[in-house]
Amino acid sequence: MSYTIWFSGLSGSGKTTLSRNTFISLKSAGLKVELIDGDIVRSNFSQELSFTKRDRDINVKRIGFLSHLLNKHGVVSVVAAISPYADTRAMNRRLIDNYIEVFCDCPLDVVAARDPKGLYKRALAGEIQNFTGVSDPYEPPEAPEIHVRTDRETIAQSTDKVESYLIKHGILPCKCTRSDADHYIGEELAWRQRLHKLGFLSRLDECFIYEGSLRDEHTE
Secondary structure (H helix, E strand, C coil), rough: CCCEEEEEECCCCCCHHHHHHHHHHHHHHHCCEEEEEHHHHHHCCCCCCCCCHHHHHHHHHHHHHHHHHHHHCCEEEEEECCCCCCCHHHHHHHHHCCCEEEEEECCCHHHHCCCCHHHHHHHHCCCCCCCCCCCCCCCCCCCCCEECCCCCCCCCHHHHHHHHHHHCCCCCCCCCCCHHHHHHHHHHHHHHHHHHHCCCCCCCCCCCCCCCCCCCCCCC
């Protein structure tokens, strides 16, 4: 039985960090798992889409269908995508048999303060349209399986909350060790470097960390 673990929340809420910690834990436990980044899907499969509600929904549905296919073939899907609209998330929940929603909850003022690229500042100034949390809504999940408060919790606490849920429900057999984490961080970086060299990534993701600040640069 395979699962989709879907991290949803505002840009800067910690989705990238926590989803990758979860990916490392699952991988180190010997499970078949893929990490799906909303921005990478957009840049490689959804280049024609804008950031209107319709186009955001299309991209999120595509990620949902990809996760469904991975699960069908015995692969756990770990997703990091804003996925701001409740009806689209509900559609994916209906499609995916074993769907676990992780709500990365963080107030707008905190994610705006974390913003390393100044996107929130530009959005608040009206320079960026359809920006989730500013000029576009984010509809918080009402009943997520896992609710992390990344403004109040450390990375370790939020990661532990996710892992504890997965262990309790028999998805993750045990917590990974630091040596396991280091091994798979190296493996992931090598994979991303190869994609970057082949032109699939416009830049190497600077946010690939196991320990460090809770931040991500998603616009998806």
